[in-house]
Amino acid sequence: MNRSLRANRRLASLIRNQVLWMRVARRWLRRPVAWVTSGAPVEVLLAHGIIPFYPENHAAICAARNLSRDLAAHTSEAGWSGDLCSYFRVDLASQETGRTPLGTLTPPDLVLVCNNICGTVQNWFRVTAERYRVPFLFLDTPYSEGPPAPADVEYVRAQLEEIARDAARIAGRRYDERRVLAVARRSMEAIRLWTEVLHTARHRPAPFTSFDAFVQMAPIVSLRGTRRAVRYYRRLLDELRDRIANGIAAIEPEQARVVWDNIAIWPEHRALKALFAQERVALVADTYTGAWSVSRIVDETDPIGGLAQAYCDILLNHGAEHRVQVLSRLVTDFNASGFILHSNRSCKRFSLGQYRVSREVSQRTGAAGVVIEADMADPGFVDFEHLKSRLAPFFEIVKARRDG
Amino acid sequence: MTDRLRPAAQNPIEALRERARNTPLGLAFSSYFPIEVLDAMGLEGASMPNRPAPDYPAAEAELQTFVCNPVRAAVDTVLSAGLPVGLIATTTGCDARLAIGGVLGARCSAPVVTLRLPVKVGSAAALRQAEAALAAFCRDAEAALGRALDPDRLAQACTQREAVRVRLTDLFEGLGERTSAMHAYAAALASQVMSPSQILELLDDPGESGAMRSGPRILLSGSSIPSLQFIADIESLGAVIAADDTCTGVRGACRRVHPRGDDLLNAIARSVLERPVHGPVLVQEPHLRAAHLTSLARSRRVQAVVFFCYKFCDPHAFEIPGLRAALQRDGIPSVVVEADREPGLAARDRMRVQALLEGCA
Numbered sequence: 001m002n003r004s005l006r007a008n009r010r011l012a013s014l015i016r017n018q019v020l021w022m023r024v025a026r027r028w029l030r031r032p033v034a035w036v037t038s039g040a041p042v043e044v045l046l047a048h049g050i051i052p053f054y055p056e057n058h059a060a061i062c063a064a065r066n067l068s069r070d071l072a073a074h075t076s077e078a079g080w081s082g083d084l085c086s087y088f089r090v091d092l093a094s095q096e097t098g099r100t101p102l103g104t105l106t107p108p109d110l111v112l113v114c115n116n117i118c119g120t121v122q123n124w125f126r127v128t129a130e131r132y133r134v135p136f137l138f139l140d141t142p143y144s145e146g147p148p149a150p151a152d153v154e155y156v157r158a159q160l161e162e163i164a165r166d167a168a169r170i171a172g173r174r175y176d177e178r179r180v181l182a183v184a185r186r187s188m189e190a191i192r193l194w195t196e197v198l199h200t201a202r203h204r205p206a207p208f209t210s211f212d213a214f215v216q217m218a219p220i221v222s223l224r225g226t227r228r229a230v231r232y233y234r235r236l237l238d239e240l241r242d243r244i245a246n247g248i249a250a251i252e253p254e255q256a257r258v259v260w261d262n263i264a265i266w267p268e269h270r271a272l273k274a275l276f277a278q279e280r281v282a283l284v285a286d287t288y289t290g291a292w293s294v295s296r297i298v299d300e301t302d303p304i305g306g307l308a309q310a311y312c313d314i315l316l317n318h319g320a321e322h323r324v325q326v327l328s329r330l331v332t333d334f335n336a337s338g339f340i341l342h343s344n345r346s347c348k349r350f351s352l353g354q355y356r357v358s359r360e361v362s363q364r365t366g367a368a369g370v371v372i373e374a375d376m377a378d379p380g381f382v383d384f385e386h387l388k389s390r391l392a393p394f395f396e397i398v399k400a401r402r403d404g
Numbered sequence: 405m406t407d408r409l410r411p412a413a414q415n416p417i418e419a420l421r422e423r424a425r426n427t428p429l430g431l432a433f434s435s436y437f438p439i440e441v442l443d444a445m446g447l448e449g450a451s452m453p454n455r456p457a458p459d460y461p462a463a464e465a466e467l468q469t470f471v472c473n474p475v476r477a478a479v480d481t482v483l484s485a486g487l488p489v490g491l492i493a494t495t496t497g498c499d500a501r502l503a504i505g506g507v508l509g510a511r512c513s514a515p516v517v518t519l520r521l522p523v524k525v526g527s528a529a530a531l532r533q534a535e536a537a538l539a540a541f542c543r544d545a546e547a548a549l550g551r552a553l554d555p556d557r558l559a560q561a562c563t564q565r566e567a568v569r570v571r572l573t574d575l576f577e578g579l580g581e582r583t584s585a586m587h588a589y590a591a592a593l594a595s596q597v598m599s600p601s602q603i604l605e606l607l608d609d610p611g612e613s614g615a616m617r618s619g620p621r622i623l624l625s626g627s628s629i630p631s632l633q634f635i636a637d638i639e640s641l642g643a644v645i646a647a648d649d650t651c652t653g654v655r656g657a658c659r660r661v662h663p664r665g666d667d668l669l670n671a672i673a674r675s676v677l678e679r680p681v682h683g684p685v686l687v688q689e690p691h692l693r694a695a696h697l698t699s700l701a702r703s704r705r706v707q708a709v710v711f712f713c714y715k716f717c718d719p720h721a722f723e724i725p726g727l728r729a730a731l732q733r734d735g736i737p738s739v740v741v742e743a744d745r746e747p748g749l750a751a752r753d754r755m756r757v758q759a760l761l762e763g764c765a
Binding site: 079085144158320 | 499723
């Protein structure tokens with residue numbers, strides 16, 4: 001039986017159309033294009049007609065399409081450290097060589113950076129802003145162990161209001177907070193649907209896995225705030241509910257359920273998906289795609305304040321204790337008997353502290369944990385045979401523990 | 405005088421142990437942390453020194469391999485050096501430093517408190533946030549220590565620490581003219597671990613300020629230097645360090661506290677963001693770092709720039725290619741040396757610096 005989601009085909013066309021729209025709208029409608037980080041508050045851009053483009057997504061696509069080895073090598077030859085984030089290296093090389101699976105890259109008219117996902121992006125996008133000589137808009141979201149303090153939210157709110165006004169000025173439009181609210185409502189609706197999509201994997205057997213979610217997350221990252229994202233996730237949710245109703249499982253028989261921490265290993269995404277299927281182990285939840293599933297971003301009386309609160313409160317903007325809680329909750333809620341921590345050489349924010357997280361999640365949930373060393377986009381740091389060796393005993397353990 | 409600074413500069417852990425005989429240490433994991441606040445909490449405030457070593461067994465059980473050496477060494481020191489530590493103060497900044505709180509929180513008996521400073525400079529909102537962040541840090545630290553910050557002690561510590569920074573700035577501004585690099589960096593390293601009164605006594609000593617040398621004038625730019633050996637190695641190749649742009653040197657020393665009739669803590673918080681020179685960890689307009697460096701190179705008449713960057717130090721690794729390109733446009737050659745676990749220059753880097761200097765001769 002073909003277990004691929006019907007949505008995959010729609011997704012490919014959705015992304016293709018978005019790239020095409022960006023190109024056409026910039027050229028013929030004079031709509032500005034902003035290169036943004038995945039955790040940036042794009043609602044203030046969309047509200048003023050600015051089209052966001054996500055270099056992180058682009059780098060992931062390059063890696064999944066086997067372009068990243070050559071691209072990463074290019075930046076090393078150009079004098080950049082090979083220890084820097086592989087998304088940055090791949091993306092920069094793509095700009096410099098023109099090699100991209102998207103045909104051509106549309107250059108930015110501005111960049112919008114938010115450091116709620118890592119400290120790397122502020123350095124990366126400074127390079128981009130200098131390269132294209134475009135405005136650099138930076139939203140500093142204070143890191144916190146627990147929920148953001150009122151002073152943190154106020155600080156972010158003050159910056160965000162300024163950024164929204166700058167965006168309106170760059171787009172040649174009048175700043176309009178009602179439009180921000182309208183876009184935020186659409187974001188919230190997409191986030192609600194995406195959360196429901198992810199929650200379908202609580203069903204045993206799971207109708208889809210995180211390997212699918214890693215791909216299906218593209219619209220929540222890059223089309224958040226648009227009607228297209230809402231329509232897309234509505235149909236995806238219907239498809240997954242149909243699967244549950246008809247007893248269609250992603251992995252059959254499902255011999256164990258496990259949870260993933262960190263970004264996907266794009267260069268070996270397909271091979272890992274096949275390995276898990278072969279082992280009959282379902283990857284049912286993860287901390288990566290869930291990062292876009294928890295925020296409440298609509299405040300009807302204070303749209304900018306609502307966004308400020310939400311964009312401070314991102315998983316990666318919190319400390320180790322919070323991450324232990326989130327991963328433990330996923331293990332429990334999704335009935336997993338194990339969890340995998342991808343120690344991702346390119347993402348210190350996601351990876352450092354994982355040894356503590358592993359110990360404490362195991363203590364709290366009784367689930368087995370394993371740390372695997374790899375990289376999200378640079379195949380030079382991904383050894384599939386090594387991953388298999390690390391995972392083989394882990395699979396045995398989680399299968400043995402599957403029912404408690 | 406350089407000789408009297410050397411013991412603390414070369415063996416900072418012993419200097420800390422000596423200082424902590426009667427009072428526990430307040431250790432800050434950043435050269436930008438306002439240490440006067442730790443002094444005012446009844447601790448022996450100090451910056452965590454670099455401690456290059458071939459391996460760090462205690463840290464390696466907690467941290468992956470892709471972490472810079474200063475962070476790895478600092479974690480190892482806390483977990484294994486047996487120092488009497490009363491409080492560990494971490495700060496926001498790069499992702500590796502940010503992780504320290506979470507890593508140590510579960511393993512260390514001393515409380516770990518993070519000063520969540522904004523990383524953006526040049527805005528009123530950031531200054532207000534810095535004030536709120538320092539106030540929150542003090543509340544958390546007071547709760548962890550079970551005692552309040554002493555305002556009188558804060559005023560005294562603030563004055564003393566500022567006096568140290570003023571003297572250090574003066575030393576670094578005199579590089580290549582009236583101060584030897586060995587002397588300036590020895591003073592900076594010693595000031596991280598000695599009490600302000602001890603270091604002031606040494607800095608006020610009108611003795612020699614190091615032998616002046618001749619040779620190609622260079623600017624040293626980068627992170628916190630691994631050790632005094634690193635400076636000795638560069639000088640042994642014939643270079644004269646005539647300007648500094650490092651975390652150990654000017655960037656840490658240039659902070660000035662300007663009370664504006666309000667709370668002294670607020671003034672201290674603002675002083676971190678209002679420094680005239682920022683490193684790459686803080687976000688400012690993209691062109692400002694290059695503008696600062698090229699202007700510094702011109703004004704100090706340097707013939708070349710040596711960048712040094714720790715392996716896995718993202719903020720410096722990101723900025724170096726752009727800075728080198730800007731210097732190249734000004735006709736100033738540069739070289740990058742990558743520090744890791746060695747106290748001095750690695751053999752390959754000695755050759756690179758040597759080749760650069762030969763080109764300048």
